Amino acid sequence: MYLNCHTYYSLRYGTFSELELLQLAKEHHVTQLALTDINNTSACLNFVRKASEYDIRPILGIDFRNGVEPCFVGIAMNNEGFLELNNFLSDHIHQGKNIPEIAPKFEHAYVIYPFEKVLQNEKKSFAENEFIGVSVSELKRLRFSKLLEQRDKIVLLQPVTFRNKRDFNAHRLLRAVDNNTLLSMLSVTEQASEDEKMYSIPNLAAHFSEHSFILENTQRLMDSCSIHFDFSEGRKPQNLQTYLKTKEEDEVFLEKLCQEGLPYRYPEIDQPILDRLAKELYLIKKMGFVSYFLINWDIISHARKQNFFYVGRGSGANSIVAYLLFITDVDPMELDLYFERFINLYRVNPPDFDIDFSHRDRPLMTEYIFNRFENVALLGTYVTFQSRGVIRELGKVFGLPKDEIDLLCDGTIQAGRLDTISALVLKYTQLLHGMPNYLSIHAGGILITEKPIHWFSATNMPPKGFPTTQFDMVIAEDVGLYKFDILAQRGLSKIKETLDILERDRPEEFSKFDIHDIKAFKKDPKINNMVKMAQCMGCFYVESPAMRMLLKKLEVDTYLGLVAASSIIRPGVSKSGMMREYILRHRNKGRAEELAHPVMLEIMPETYGVMVYQEDVIKVAHHFAGLDLGEADVLRRGMSGKFRSREEFQKVQDKFMDNCRKKGYEEKLIKEIWDQVASFAGYAFAKGHSASYAVESYQSLFLRAYYPLEYMVAVLNNGGGFYRPEFYVHEARILGATIHPPCVNKSNAGNRIYNTDLYLGLGYLRELEERVMERILKERYANGIFISLEDFLDRLIISIEQVSILIRIDAFRFTDANKHELLWKAHLFLNKTKKIDHPKLFAPRQQHFEIPSLYSTNLEVAFTQLELLGFSLCSPFELLSEPLLNSTGSKDFERFLNKNIDIYGYLVTVKRTKTHTNKAMYFATLIDQQGQVFDTVLFPPVAAKFMFRGRGIYRFYGKVVSEFGFLSIEVIKLQKQDFVQDPRYADMKTSVKVFDQKKMNDQEENRLGNQLA
Structure with missing residues (x-):
């Protein structure tokens, strides 16, 4: 009987989840109802998925509104009707158009106009699929309305937005937050009526006893609606079914690509390689994943043609097919990658392929995918209200001063000392915490579907300009939609820019190596020694203090050692205490035989019986606890944090324990092994994933080993890494570079290397406007370098404030003039005449000014650099x-x-x-x-x-x-x-004296040190 139900996906309006709505309906003995969130379909798929568990028949629709002003409610007769409604809503969202007051002609959807809107619009005629909706509170007015004559067109439209008074209070707070207003100033028109609640069926029947035909009309309408999505375990993927025209063509093409890749990847082909390939191809075909592999191949093939640098990783890196198709650079035969982690007959979803591109290339790759395929959308994700944010928002809504809000956020006020308002803020913070706040975009997920995207959901249009689903990756997988992960990573940008620098400045060196020749890098003693000594500053994934520490403890000097280290560093291993145990067993090989359980050691000999990789969960569950591969994969997914059914996970956990007891293991051992499994909780890497990371690490290490200055420039130009830019500048100096502050003639926006001279980029000047920097570079490229300050000022439109920044950082040092003199010149030059932006036919005559003799101290230079760059170029110890x-x-x-x-x-x-x-x-x-x-x-x-x-x-x-x-x-x-005090704002003589005295002390100490040596 309910055709207008809202969840908290009616953003900043509704107050409870779709599951709580189903529970509410069950408690009121409702057997069917329609979910119609306001301009949103986020909850629809999960609502359908879970409805049967509450003995409810689901119906889907959309409450179309402009802001909070109702227009009409659309109810899908079937899946085609849901598609129509989603198409209509998405078009208005994408175009930023208002919803019209009169609905278009829907072929497979009903339209219900609220009673009040019909009165306002004086709509008299209604199409076959159009109805008038009346709520419980509007019944009295209906008795005296001419609309009562439209008996066949009136249905019950009782909105359900609240369960109780607390929900209504939360709703009002959400509306105040949305309107950025005090609660006391919230307009009544911006909030729902408190009677938007659910009545039990007998109660509802009593209200409509005089108008039973309304309930009959409503029942008839609802009975004619049916919606279906397949959420069964054996559901088929809803991704694009074929890459070519037919599945048979796809299978032949996939085999052809594998055969073409074999000679390159394996110059010496043996039987185990062919057996592994045959096994994978059989399962890929049987599971219906052929098109999924071919689409990934299409994406990376385009990237290769464009010379875009990329890395394929994820569980798909366990696949020899992926290796032969160049989706990954990880050899599963070399690493003995666990095949069942990649794919098994119990696994419904295809393997993960995370394809990383340079942050500059990813937008172009995303655009290619949208142009290449038909039904494409970015995957959505919801940003939820978090405690500190809610406290701030509610504090403003209740009118609390900022100081009190800060104290509440810090949690430093004792509960007994809270006033009434502050207590309310904290009370409703708990209620709103975790509710969806707004739709965002998944980090890299893209859906490519067989059916139109709007078959499943309406789409938003974020600033990136690509349609984005209104549901997240979990429900996408539930309905059989599996994402393609197209990600951006700055580590790749560093490698790519280093190659670009070498190609431009040292083409003879660039032609000597192949950055994809990982096999050669793995054997390079120089690289392996760098890993062992942890000389990895700037290198992908191996530069952090924790990783540097681990590499030294493990004395890692091989690729395989780095693969293990990449996963051991993850919280899943380290928090369980097994990282320390792994190090002990690595350094003392006899310890594993002494302490490890024989079954664990047999399962994982390479890691001394310690679980290190994600697939180790599957191995232990299958071989140690006797779970079948399907159950083992449920366990692995449950640990990943992506899994939804905690019930199913609990059953598998119980079976794990029971099987171990039946095998006669001691209770202490069972608990110890389970704790190791549980500690992984989404943090462990698949081995193929670690191997992919290690490949990129080795590429970074190769460049740092042989082209260190070019590599450091690329690191600096691509956002640095784990540390602040200042420390990569320091590292470049240690590696032999002479560091120069920005220069208008030598610097680009980013850093530039000339042999061993590293010129910091103009982009480091935090106060220099981007448009000024672009103007300088454009003029220099077009008309040559600047020969003097006057020449610079003649050729550019620039304010005294902006040119002062350049002078103070010594960007005109090629003039050999003191910066104080240059500042005088700039002021006199820019004040003497108004600049006009037009071409000059003749070089202007320069006026010469008498400038007093001025000087700068080293200390002054250091503090100016500290102010303008964020760090000084001298040693901080000075x-x-x-x-x-x-x-x-x-x-x-x-x-x-x-x-x-x-x-x-x-x-x-x-x-x-x-x-x-x-x-x-x-x-x-x-x-x-x-x-x-x-x-x-x-x-x-x-x-x-x-x-x-x-x-x-x-x-x-x-x-x-x-x-x-x-x-x-x-x-x-x-x-x-x-x-020392900044000499620009302190007593110059005192500061300089301290500085010079310190230098003298340093020199004396060095002299004595040399004598002692």
């Missing part, structure tokens, strides 16, 4: 107000092993973490006076006394310790060191 008391560095760690050391360090990064007892501790990475990196740890007692206070230089006193050969400092105490 800026200290007090002279250093020692020159101790990481070079001395071995000498001080198990002894206390006094050392200064410039802070690179700090990681805050907590112990199992919830106490704070810190890991910090720093640079010593010699420019080398070292690591420190502050355990809870020390962390409670001392803390890091932002970037700068710290003095540490602590014990040098070794863990598996990795040396670091256990800090006992620390103190931040003061910089």
